[in-house]
Amino acid sequence: MGVEVYTWEDVCKMMDCSKSKAYNMMRAINLKNAKEKNLNIKDMRCGRVSKALFDEIHGIKKVD
Numbered sequence: 001m002g003v004e005v006y007t008w009e010d011v012c013k014m015m016d017c018s019k020s021k022a023y024n025m026m027r028a029i030n031l032k033n034a035k036e037k038n039l040n041i042k043d044m045r046c047g048r049v050s051k052a053l054f055d056e057i058h059g060i061k062k063v064d
Contacts, residue, residue: 005048015058029053 006014011022026049033053034041055062 004051006051006054008047011049011054014060023047025049026054029057 006026008019008022008026011017011025012019015022015025017025023046026047029049030044031041033039033050034044054060
């Protein structure tokens with residue numbers, strides 16, 4: 001099983017924002033993660049963000 005991700009459409013719905021704002025939010029999260037883990041941002045796919053990272057940063061609690 002791969003890493004679960006949110007797309008820009010998911011982020012738009014959850015955060016009630018525009019497509020460009022969703023992309024900016026995802027890019028900021030991915031940049032932060034890349035710097036912390038010494039990853040090359042150019043190797044990461046655009047338009048997706050890890051659910052775990054997004055939920056952690058925005059304080060979204062997972063319901064079991």
